[in-house]
Every structure is written in structure tokens, then in C-alpha cells.
Amino acid sequence: xxxxxxxxxxxxxxxxxxxxxxxxxxxxxxxxxxxxxxxxxxxxxxxxxxxxxxxxxxxxxxxxxxxxxxxxxxxxxxxxxxxxxxxxxxxxxxxxxxxxxxxxxxxxxxxxxxxxxxxxxxxxxxxxxxxxxxxxxxxxxxxxxxxxxxxxxxxxxxxxxxxxxxxxxxxxxxxxxxxxxxxxxxxxxxxxxxxxxxxxxxxxxxxxxxxxxxxxxxxxxxxxxxxxxxxxxxxxxxxxxxxxxxxxxxxxxxxxxxxxxxxxxxxxxxxxxxxxxxxxxxxxxxxxxxxxxxxxxxxxxxxxxxxxxxxxxxxxxxxxxxxxxxxxxxxxxxxxxxxxxxxxxxxxxxxxxxxxxxxxxxxxxxxxxxxxxxxxxxxxxxxxxxxxxxxxxxxxxxxxxxxxxxxxxxxxxxxxxxxxxxxxxxxxxxxxxxxxxxxxxxxxxxxxxxxxxxxxxxxxxxxxxxxxxxxxxxxxxxxxxxxxxxxxxxxxxxxxxxxxxxxxxxxxxxxxxxxxxxxxxxxxxxxxxxxxxxxxxxxxxxxxxxxxxxxxxxxxxxxxxxxxxxxxxxxxxxxxxxxxxxxxxxxxxxxxxxxxxxxxxxxxxxxxxxxxxxxxxxxxxxxxxxxxxxxxxxxxxxxxxxxxxxxxxxxxxxxxxxxxxxxxxxxxxxxxxxxxxxxxxxxxxxxxxxxxxxxxxxxxxxxxxxxxxxxxxxxxxxxxxxxxxxxxxxxxxxxxxxxxxxxxxxxxxxxxxxxxxxxxxxxxxxxxxxxxxxxxxxxxxxxxxxxxxxxxxxx
Amino acid sequence: xxxxxxxxxxxxxxxxxxxxxxxxxxxxxxxxxxxxxxxxxxxxxxxxxxxxxxxxxxxxxxxxxxxxxxxxxxxxxxxxxxxxxxxxxxxxxxxxxxxxxxxxxxxxxxxxxxxxxxxxxxxxxxxxxxxxxxxxxxxxxxxxxxxxxxxxxxxxxxxx
Numbered sequence: 014x015x016x017x018x019x020x021x022x023x024x025x026x027x028x029x030x031x032x033x034x035x036x037x038x039x040x041x042x043x044x045x046x047x048x049x050x051x052x053x054x055x056x057x058x059x060x061x062x063x064x065x066x067x068x069x070x071x072x073x074x075x076x077x078x079x080x081x082x083x084x085x086x087x088x089x090x091x092x093x094x095x096x097x098x099x100x101x102x103x104x105x106x107x108x109x110x111x112x113x114x115x116x117x118x119x120x121x122x123x124x125x126x127x128x129x130x131x132x133x134x135x136x137x138x139x140x141x142x143x144x145x146x147x148x149x150x151x152x153x154x155x156x157x158x159x160x161x162x163x164x165x166x167x168x169x170x171x172x173x174x175x176x177x178x179x180x181x182x183x184x185x186x187x188x189x190x191x192x193x194x195x196x197x198x199x200x201x202x203x204x205x206x207x208x209x210x211x212x213x214x215x216x217x218x219x220x221x222x223x224x225x226x227x228x229x230x231x232x233x234x235x236x237x238x239x240x241x242x243x244x245x246x247x248x249x250x251x252x253x254x255x256x257x258x259x260x261x262x263x264x265x266x267x268x269x270x271x272x273x274x275x276x277x278x279x280x281x282x283x284x285x286x287x288x289x290x291x292x293x294x295x296x297x298x299x300x301x302x303x304x305x306x307x308x309x310x311x312x313x314x315x316x317x318x319x320x321x322x323x324x325x326x327x328x329x330x331x332x333x334x335x336x337x338x339x340x341x342x343x344x345x346x347x348x349x350x351x352x353x354x355x356x357x358x359x360x361x362x363x364x365x366x367x368x369x370x371x372x373x374x375x376x377x378x379x380x381x382x383x384x385x386x387x388x389x390x391x392x393x394x395x396x397x398x399x400x401x402x403x404x405x406x407x408x409x410x411x412x413x414x415x416x417x418x419x420x421x422x423x424x425x426x427x428x429x430x431x432x433x434x435x436x437x438x439x440x441x442x443x444x445x446x447x448x449x450x451x452x453x454x455x456x457x458x459x460x461x462x463x464x465x466x467x468x469x470x471x472x473x474x475x476x477x478x479x480x481x482x483x484x485x486x487x488x489x490x491x492x493x494x495x496x497x498x499x500x501x502x503x504x505x506x507x508x509x510x511x512x513x514x515x516x517x518x519x520x521x522x523x524x525x526x527x528x529x530x531x532x533x534x535x536x537x538x539x540x541x542x543x544x545x546x547x548x549x550x551x552x553x554x555x556x557x558x559x560x561x562x563x564x565x566x567x568x569x570x571x572x573x574x575x576x577x578x579x580x581x582x583x584x585x586x587x588x589x590x591x592x593x594x595x596x597x598x599x600x601x602x603x604x605x606x607x608x609x610x611x612x613x614x615x616x617x618x619x620x621x622x623x624x625x626x627x628x629x630x631x632x633x634x635x636x637x638x639x640x641x642x643x644x645x646x647x648x649x650x651x652x653x654x655x656x657x658x659x660x661x662x663x664x665x666x667x668x669x670x671x672x673x674x675x676x677x678x679x680x681x682x683x684x685x686x687x688x689x690x691x692x693x694x695x696x697x698x699x700x701x702x703x704x705x706x707x708x709x710x711x712x713x714x715x716x717x718x719x720x721x722x723x724x725x726x727x728x729x730x731x732x733x734x735x736x737x738x739x740x741x742x743x744x745x746x747x748x749x750x751x752x753x754x755x756x757x758x759x760x761x762x763x764x765x766x767x768x769x770x771x772x773x774x775x776x777x778x779x780x781x782x783x784x785x786x787x788x789x790x791x792x793x794x795x796x797x798x799x800x801x802x803x804x805x806x807x808x
Numbered sequence: 809x810x811x812x813x814x815x816x817x818x819x820x821x822x823x824x825x826x827x828x829x830x831x832x833x834x835x836x837x838x839x840x841x842x843x844x845x846x847x848x849x850x851x852x853x854x855x856x857x858x859x860x861x862x863x864x865x866x867x868x869x870x871x872x873x874x875x876x877x878x879x880x881x882x883x884x885x886x887x888x889x890x891x892x893x894x895x896x897x898x899x900x901x902x903x904x905x906x907x908x909x910x911x912x913x914x915x916x917x918x919x920x921x922x923x924x925x926x927x928x929x930x931x932x933x934x935x936x937x938x939x940x941x942x943x944x945x946x947x948x949x950x951x952x953x954x955x956x957x958x959x960x961x962x963x964x965x966x967x968x
Contacts, residue, residue, distance in 0.1 A: 028901050035909030036897045036916065038844020038884030045843035134829075210848045210856055210944050211910040261846070261910025262944050294849040510908030510945050676904045680950055684907065687947030711853040711942065719938040722948040724931070748947075 022519035022529055026676035029515040030529075035259070042259045043214045043231045048287040051216070052081055054280060055136035056273065056290070057126040057143050058300065059118035062152035062370040062704020063167070066116050066125065066145060073142035074128055079135030082284060083128050083143070086113035093279050094245035096272050096335070099237075099483040100342035102177040102366070108168045110335040112272045112279070118147070119167065119334035120370050121706045122299025124272060129280055129288060152370040152704035156331040157308060159367045167334055167368040176332055176366035177341060181348040181424050185314070185323035185359025192314030192322050195798040196399055200391065201773045202384050204306035204331065204698040206714055207377045211261020212292035213301055217277035221285060225252045230274050233263040233507055235537055236545035237338070240484065241270045246278040257537035260509035264688075265376040266301050267509070268549045269338050298709045303698050304377020306331040307344060307384050312798075314359070315396050319407040323359030324351060324392065330366045333373035339380070340373050341366055342483070346381030346473065349424045353389035354433045354471040354642055355411040360423040370704045376549065378688060379749040382472045390468040390754030391771065394761065398770055399797045404758070405441075408469050409434065419637075419735075428471065428640040429736045432668070436730045437469055440644035440666040443728045449648055449662065457766060462651035462785075464763025468755035471642040474743035475736060476550035478635055488552070489544035490560030491630035492521065492568050496614045498607040500527055502564075503535040503630075505545020506557035511681070511745060513553055516673040520558050520739070524565045526592030527606060544632065551641070551743030554673060559737045560633040567629035572609045578620045579604060579612065639734040639742035643667035645686075645755035651763050656782030658694055658760055663723040665751065670734040670742035678744050683725050685748015691717040692749070693756035697775050768793020813877045817842065818886025828874050833857045835873035836883055844884040844913045848942070855941030858914035859883050865921040867940075884913035887920070895958040896920050905954030907945035915941045919955045928959055 034040040071083040089112055096110040114125045126143050130136035151165040158164055159174040167174050189195060215230035226248040232238055235255035243253040260267060273290055280288040292301070309328040315321050330344035348362035393411075397404035412433045413420045420428040449465055456463035479486040489505035502521055506513065514534045522529040535541045546552075573587040576594035580587075586596050593603035612618050613627035648662040665682055672678045695715045699707040708714040733740030753774065760776045761769060767788035772780065810825040817840050824839055836842045836859065848856035850869050857869040860882040887894040896919040899905065906912040915938065922929060922937035929937060934955045935948070943951060 028904065032901045032906065032909075033893075035906055035912055036884075036893070036900050037888060038842070038913045040909060041843075042846070042910065044847070045837075134827075208944060209908075209910075210854055210942060211846070211908070212848070259909060262908040264944065294851065294854075510906075512907070680904050680907060680946060683947035683949040684945045685947070687949075688944070710851060711849050712851065716942050716944060717947075718942065719935040719948040719952065722935065722952070725947070725949050 022522045023673055025519065025674065027515060027519065027674055029512050030518060031512065031514040040259045042211060042261055043216060043229050044291050046216045046229050046258065048216065048218060051287040051289055052129045052131060052284060053133040053136045054277060054288050054290040055128050055133065055140050056124045057140045058296065059114065059121060059123040059125055061118055061147050061149050062121050063150040064118050064147035065150060066114060066118060067148055068146045069126060070144040071126060074139040077135065077139040077142055079131045080139045081129045081131065083126060083139065085126050086111060086115045089113050089276065089279060090115065093275055096275065097241050097270055097338065098336040098340060099338050102179050102341045105177045105341065106171050106173055107176055107336050108171060112276050120372050121704060122296065122372060127276060127280070129284060154369055154700055154702055154704050156329050156367040156369055159369055160365065167370050174368045176368050178363060178365050179345055180363045182361035183359065185325050185361050188323035188359040189312060189314040189325065193317045194315050194399065195803055196313045196315065196395055196796050197310065197798050198392065198395060198771055198796050199310045200388060202305050202307040202309070202387065203775060204374065205304045205377055205692060205696050206298055206698045206708065207264040207266035207301065207304060208297070208714065208716055209262030209264055209266055212294060212297040213267065213271065213273065214291035215274050215277050216287060216289045217281040218287040219278065219282040223252065224249070226278055227254045227256065228274065228278055229256045229258055231260050231267055232257050233260065233267045233509055233549055234547040235507055235539050236505060236547050238270055238274065239539045242275060242278065245275045246282065248278065254540045257507050257509070263509050264378040265304065265380055265549060268376050269302060294711065295709050298714060299706050300372060302337050302375035302377065303333065303372050304374055305384060306374050307347065309388060311388060311392055313392050313396060315400065317400070319396065319400060319402045319410045321355060321357050321396065321411050324357055324389070326351060326362045326388070328362060328364045330364055331369050331371065331374060332366050333371045334368060335373050337373040337375045339376045343374065343376055343381040347384040349426055350382050350385035350473055351389060352422050352424060353386060354431070354469055356413050357411065357423060371700055378685070379746045382746065382750045383753055386468065386470040386472070386750045387754045387757065390470065391757060394758045395770060395796055398765065399795060405467060426473065427637060429637050429734050430732050431471065431640060431642055432730065432732050433469055433642055436642060436666045436668050437644040439728050439730055440646045440664050443666065443726050444646040444662060444664040456650065462653055462763040464649050464759045464761070466647045466755045466757065466759025466762055467644065468751055468758060469644045470751040471640050472746060472750045473638050474551035474641055475555035475635060475639040476552050477638040485546055487632045487634045488546055488556035488560045489630065489632050490557055490564050491628065492561060492564040493628035494568060494606055494610045496610055498531065498610055500525060500532040501535065502532060502561055503542045504557045504561060505542050505547065506553035507537045507545065507547045508553060509548065511548065511553060512674070512677045513557065516554060516677060517558060517561055519673055521561055521565060524562060551745040555639055555734065555737050555739065555741045555743050556633055556635060558739050558741065560631050562738060563631035563633055564629045567631065568627060571613065571627055571629070574620050574623055575609050575612050576604050579618065635736050637736045639670065639736045641667065641669045641742040641744065641747055643747060643751050645751045647755045647759040649759040649763055651760065651781060653785060656778035656785060658776060658781060660690065660723040664726040664728070665748070666728040666730060667744060667747045667751065668730045668732050669744035669747060670732060671740040672729065673741065679727050681744045682727055682748050685746060686725060686752040687717050687722055689749045689752030690721065690756055693753045693774050694776050764788065770796050811874050813874055815876050816880045818882055826873050828872060830873045831869060832871040832873045832876050833868040836868060842883050842885050846910055846913060848910065853942070854911065855918060856911050856914045858917040858941065860917055860921060863924065865918050884916060887916065894920065895961040896923065896955065898961065899954035899958035903950050903953040903957050905946065905951045911941060911943045915943060915951060919958065922955065923959055931956065
């Protein structure tokens, strides 16, 4: 075996081992899979938000050359289960979610008919030959209107649009009464479309001889799919293999069991051939989950000195027509994190989930936490504005001190570790804070709209202990030292761009003292990664990395047992260091992995009762979630004539605990930040009043382009997490959580000389321009509740 | 009805009879078996399908294969020579210019054209030059670094 480098791999900015196949164009995504006899499915979708399906004529499509089968809901649904929601809330009212529409359609993009053909062109041609008669019904689009008694119904069978009411935190009325001021704001958090560049897609192959189902699918969660999908298509869990090949971006949108995956499996079994379905971009915009979409009213009780006593929110969450896997869970994360990184005695959120005739909302990168961070960070700025205080001073006044960790929140969480002040200070240093404020002063004197925004955020990651998760929050990993001395590691997490083939190899190389090139990481295939809870919620490294570490430690113990026999000593007296097993103090007589592995597998020289082989697997059950945090600082200038926002400076200081590979951390942060800039300034999923989706492709839904990217200034602080032995916290969603409020705060700060207190995102040029026009002709309006209007008066 | 088409792809001549409506990207993927060129939007916006035709970056999802008749097409698979990565590919690797990798082949092909036209672009020139390619993962920062890195290595023309 090659000599081990002294310098640890952990903490090194290394380029990725997965990159060569990706940059050469020889990686395999799901659309690259071609099987013998494979058929192609295409789906006809509803053009209406809400309609009765009065008739479907598929005769012309059936006789189209190349078409093998045309099936409707009546043909398919009786043979398939309904699409699962893994996170129902008590008392929830929700409809059964069938694979294809029955006699009604409930959103634009609802699958109605499937065509299976010998090639994809024929399948698509045949869609145009299907005639569906729809009787359009009134659509439910506005979630507030949906709660009125005389509103039309999304699902008439349910008799209500109200899906659930969920609350967190004690009633803060008394705390609000003690406040010197009450500030009240309504904030509309827009709907977003994830838009991974690779649309969804799958290939299902049913082996009739073995009764075995294989599904290749562009998913973040092959293990969850293997748990939930077999029963929906009459397959057995132990005869189902789910494979996530290369996955071209997820962002939460592939954290699902989708109707199309179930459909493809059913079709393969029914037709006796592999079936491929690849989503088009317009389908992706209409029928892959959306994110966010909350309307909140927020009351903040604050003392004269800026101490925030309580926050109370009533939030309406637009769920869309059906519930997907985690739809109801997303706004509960908003409630749990509403207090942000502050010591607020009273935090209460009541969430009303509402059904509308739109696509389901679910876990889009950040999943409920961006909504919380945005709300509390906007509120901190509004408090500062209303009280005439410095927004940074207000934040510092309300933050817990580093010695107060673990810190218990009013919503029942325990923040594991933190030093919020240090991240803030570091961000101010990198931003050149005082000079930046002087620059703002000069610009304002010259009549320019220049703003500086700050957000100090905290998020909840490494989800999470099983007791708080719907179906297991543990993670699994296995480590095998091969006879050749090479190392094979399988992980239950499913990377799709995050780079764990590299970062996990870094972790393992150090702990095993084996060169990184001798380590291979397997993931994404339920046949090789025997257990897993997959990748979402910034959990992969904290949980999956730890499961590998636990397995390595078991393998080292096995190695010590063999070494003890060979060195005529006892396992307790053995030491493992720098790739060598030796008796303590007798380093000259050392054995390497190759010798130990040979003995372990040849098994002639093993201790009595020793199980041959040199491998181990582990489940890691974390004691707590992790709570990464940070400070983002943004400087912007607004073009007064066009409303266009230009980002002049972007500083992100994130504390994700220990960093395995700082280059990959930086990539995660930059990507998340730009996604959040899109969120704050451009992106919005729009349905018109009849439920037509107006943002059905990239032409209408603006993804940030290279020219929208600022020069990122990326810094970090390191506060290890006590929730796992690696001390890591997770960084996958940090950018999308910390950046949106920072950008919004900067833009609104730029508008504040005009008396503007709040503007809802996205801060598009049009919206900003309109705000400027209105502000110039109207006096500013305070968001502070006048004393005489306060119920119960001031105490 | 089919039409005879002669296209040289990564140096190999392909003579096929194709339906006139077959998209170039489907010809490359399904007929030539070169699946490195990806489909992201089928509407010329995302750029995942970018290839070079006679040195010009084009979006192969909205071009018919018959329109490429008589031309020389280069795809991501043809960029490395004798196992040696093109400087733009190397730049993407060195600078962590990719995460999920789906937009990457198109992004690299656009980067090759960009450096062909301007061997020493500024960071803003690179931003502008890559406007036709969408990436949802990286925030473009490391992609801009990657093209800069390649420029410093002297780039290399698509022509061999």
C-alpha cells in the first residue's frame, strides 16, 4: 500500500473525485438509460385548474403508428395505490391522490391520460390525438378567499378548503401586553418553482420471472421510494430495487414519491416491457412540487430599548390541491424556527393549511426555514426602523450569548451550539462595515437609493432524531476493507451534486489512514446501500458521515483482534495509528491493513469465535438536530428610473461547524445565495385568477443568470456541533435561508429614505418602481400599532 | 419520409437517413449514442444542449439534425484529446465549477467558444458570455473562476 500522507484530508479544499465523468459527458443520468425493448410514456395533462372530465376519446391515439397502449385514470387507478403524504397533521382534511385524474382535474398539469409508444416521438404525437371534454369549474386560487364561507371548493367532496390548523408556542398575549410598542406587519411570501435543470424522469423495469421491480429514477430519496412505492404497484419491498443514477439537481423537488414513478412501474408490469418517462420543462414547471407560498400576519411586542418580548403570527399556507410527501411539514418548520437566533420569550405561530387548485407546495431548498428567517429578519429591521435604532444593535441586544448554549427556544427546540456575535463581527469585518455605511451616507446625500442589509440567521439541519421525523431520522453506512486492501464504503445518503463521493472519502481516508484513491463510495442504489434515509434537510454529512465513522471504528476493533493474535498480545493492548496495528509501545512490530485484511478473509489465523471478514455497518441515531447559523451582508443600489436593483457587495459568513471540504462548502453557499437572490429579486410562480399557470417555462420564470451573480465574499466561523462526533452541522440550505432576508433588507433600506417600511418579495424592477412612485406621492405609514388601538391597553 | 444526412461528429462521419423533424440533440443522443449533451428545456433557454457546429456554440434542442447536414459537430465527448482534458474541462474540475453536472457539458461548450472569441476575457465578459446557459447549483461563481483558470492556461481552440 502507498505511504499515507501526513496532512489530514479532513478540512482540505480538494477537487472532486466525481467530476471527471461529469466534465467528459460520460456520466449516466436517467434519460441516458436505454434498455432492450424499452417503451416510452408521455402524459396528457389538464389545461384547466378545476374541471369535470365529461369524456375522453382515445381511439385515434390508439391507432397511431407506434402506439402500444393508451390508458386513462379509469384504467390505471384501480390497480395502483394513492400517492402518499408522510407527514399528516392531526385532524387533517385531504383528498386521496390518485395516479391519474378521475372524473375531475384539480390543477393545471394534473395527469389525465398516458400514452405508451415504441418511441418518444410517436408517444408525443399521440397526445395530440386524444380528445378530452372538460366542463370547467370555478377554481380556488386565492388562499385567503378559499377560507371564506362562500368560497368555491378545491375538492367539493371534502366540503372545505381548510386542510389543518397547527400551532406552536404558548399564547404570548401577556408578553405582548407588557411591551412598550406593538408592531404589526402582513407579509406575503411568494410561491417558487424549484426548476432543477434536469427535469424529473424514470425508467421502470418489471421482471415477471422473478417478480422483481427495478426503478431508475431522478430522485433524492431512493430509500424512501423503496419503502413507500412497492405497495402502490403490488410489488414486494424485498423484490424492489430503486436506483438514483446521476441526478441533475433536486433542491427538494425530487424528495418525493411522484405519481409518474408509480405510473411507470405499473405500466412496465402491465405491458411486460421497460418503460421510460422523461418530464418536459413545461411539465416540470406545472407538476413538480412548488415551494414557499405563505401569507403571514406578524405582531411583535418590543420594549423601548429594542428588546423583543414576543412574536405572534397567524400564517396561511397554500398547500395546492394535493398533498405530496412533506407538504404539511413545511410550514411547521417555519413555526418552529420563527424566533430565529434570538432570545424571545414568547413565540407563537398558528398555521392554517389551505387547499387551492394549484400544484402542491412542498420542501423546496430550505423548506419552511427560509420563510421563518425571512419573517424574523424583516421584523428585526422593521423594529429598528420604527424605534429609530440601529438594526445591528437590535440584533445584538436580542441574541443569546455563546455561554447560553445549548439554548432552549420558546418553540421547544434546543439549539446545539452557537456564537452568533462572532459570525456577525466577521461579516462586518469582511464587508468593511464602517466604510460601507459611509458610502451609503454619501450616496444618499447625492440623492441615490443605496441600501445595506443584514441578516443573522439560524437554521435547523441534520434532520434529525427519529422521534421528530415521520419515518426514521437515523442514517446508515457500511465500510468494507477488501482482501486487496482497497476500501468499499456504502452510504444511505444520496448525493446529487453535493460531492460526498469526495468528502466521505476524505473522512474515511483519515480515520483509516488509507490513501484517498483506494476508497470508493457507493450511494443511490438500494441494492448496495442497504439502508438509508437519503439526502435532504442538510443532513448527509452530519448523519451519513457519522454512520461511516462508526463503522470504521468497528472495523478497526476487528483489526485489533486479528493483530493481537498475530502479535501474540491482547486486543486491549493494541493500538491503531497511522495505518498500523501494534502493541502499545512496540511500534516496530506493526501490521498494516493489507496483512490484517488477508488474515480476516483467508481466515486460517483468526481468534477463536472471530467472525471472518473485515467489514461493519452502522446506524447513527443523532441525539439532536444541528443549528448552523451565520450573517449575510448585502449592499445594493436601486436605479430610481427603472426600479432595477444592483447588488454591489455580497458577504456571507456561515458557520456550519467543522468543514470537511471548504471548497465544497463554498460551492454550496454560493449556489444557495444566488438561488436566494432569485427568490428575493426575481422569481415568482404565478397563477392567474382562473388558475392558469403563467410561469410555465424559463421564458416566464426567471432563473438567475451568470450576469446576475455578484462577486461573492465568502467567510466562515467554526462552532463545532455537539450533535455528532464529526462536529459538522450541514450547509446545503444555508444560502437559501440566510440570503433572502439580507437582500430584501438591503433593498428596503435603500427605499427607507422615502418612508418605505416593508415591500413583499420578489423585489422586481416593476414592484420597486411602483413603490418609489407611490412613496414619492404619499406620506410614510408607520407599522407601529397606535396605543389607542391596542386591545387591553398598555400595562 | 426520410432525408439523407451527412454529419461529422467529433471527427467521425455519420451518414444516416432521418425524418426531417428529428432534433439535432436527439440525433446526437439516440443515433450517435452521445448522451453527454443534455436536454433541459427544449426551448433554447437553458443551454444544457449546447454543442459546437463548425466552431459556433448552438443549442441542439431547437435545431433539426438535417440543418447540420454537411457540418462538423463537436460535443462534450469530443473535447478531451488522447485522454487529456481540454483546459476548460480542467478549469471546471480545478475550480469546482460544477455540482450536479447536468448543465456542465453545455456550459463547457459555451466556455470553449467564449475563449475562442476572446482568449483573455474579464470576469464580466465571462458573465455576459455565459448568459445563455443556466445553472441552478453553483451560483456561477466557481464557473467564472473555471473559465478564468482555463484562460490562464491559454485556452485551446476547438479545432485540432
